[in-house]
């Protein structure tokens with residue numbers, strides 16, 4: 456169990472105190488705080504960003520062909536979604552084609568050197584909130600794991616008896632340090648987060 460993230464960096468979100476959207480903290484513009492949400496097509500399982508086609512044009516040549524290929528459960532799911540937002544729709548919208556995909560359960564963030572100054576700013580704010588003594592005791596180290604992702608390690612004894620508010624800040628600081636390490640080393644950081 457648990458929510459993991461992978462990509463240029465890898466790790467596990469802290470249980471109970473860290474959101475899957477925590478990387479938004481390191482984006483300075485309000486519009487950039489929203490991660491890219493991924494959808495997975497029914498049946499073929501291809502993953503795409505929300506804005507793309509209603510059906511998977513990699514696997515099917517028409518909408519109808521994809522729709523006809525779905526099993527009954529998936530067809531029901533799509534019809535249920537139609538009910539959810541039916542209120543504002545005209546009656547004729549019953550014929551409207553629906554997205555033949557469902558949320559994939561992960562989101563994506565992309566960072567590069569243009570984010571670096573803001574990341575440093577947030578890290579230093581977090582450091583003063585957490586306290587330099589705690590930061591030192593964490594004994595934070597970072598290394599590439601077997602999947603070539605930057606993964607960190609800390610002294611977990613330090614966080615055992617800490618309150619949730621401070622734990623949340625420490626979890627965020629660790630994530631920010633990972634993102635910074637990736638940008639410093641390979642000039643970008645892509646993160647796929649389980650939600």
Ligand SMILES: [Zn+2]
Nearest residue numbers: 499501511514
């Ligand atoms: Zn497909």
